Amino acid sequence: MKTIFYSLMAILLFSSATCRRSPSGSSLDKQLIGAWKYTKKSGGYAGKSENADPAINHVLEFKIGFNYIRKTNDQVSEQGSYELYKTKSIYSGKEDHAIRFSSTLDHPNQNSVISLRNDTLIIADNVNDGFKIEYIRIK
Numbered sequence: 001m002k003t004i005f006y007s008l009m010a011i012l013l014f015s016s017a018t019c020r021r022s023p024s025g026s027s028l029d030k031q032l033i034g035a036w037k038y039t040k041k042s043g044g045y046a047g048k049s050e051n052a053d054p055a056i057n058h059v060l061e062f063k064i065g066f067n068y069i070r071k072t073n074d075q076v077s078e079q080g081s082y083e084l085y086k087t088k089s090i091y092s093g094k095e096d097h098a099i100r101f102s103s104t105l106d107h108p109n110q111n112s113v114i115s116l117r118n119d120t121l122i123i124a125d126n127v128n129d130g131f132k133i134e135y136i137r138i139k
Contacts, residue, residue, distance in 0.1 A: 028097055028116070029084055032062040036121050036135035043124070043131040060121075060135055068101065078103060089113045090126055099123060 038058035042049035052058065059071045062082075070078040080102030089096035091113065099114045115122045119137040124130060 028114070029066065031116055032121070033064060035059050035061045035138040037138050039134050039136050041131055041133050043129070045129045059138065084114075087111055087113070087126065090128065091124065098126065 036059065038052050038060065040049065040051045057071075057073050061069045061071065063069065066081050066083060068080060068082050069076055082099055082101045085098055085100070086095045087098040088094070089098075096113050097115065098111045100111055111126050112123045113126050114124075119139075121135040121137070122132060123135075124132040
């Protein structure tokens, strides 16, 4: 009886320890760390696309500990925390990585899917006629 009890306790401890991973379940959070420069935005009802204004420097910086800072021309415009999780993407129809910034936490249904392709970060509204914003890693 004691061996069954100790075996169950060991399984319980092991399973609870494995649940403390990144909410996304991958190394995406580590890949995000650093600064990203806004390059373009596309989408919306009209499907328009616009490149970043070269006179305005928009930077999104991800910090260790799930914190972020948005800067416009080196001035902090927003800062807070973010969370990574999985959600069903309207683009692929499958489970995909998503991000929610603290500025949108009071809107729990507002989420954005997120993807990395080489040094390009794409954050897209996970709704029909939403926008897709692209950033490039600052080295």
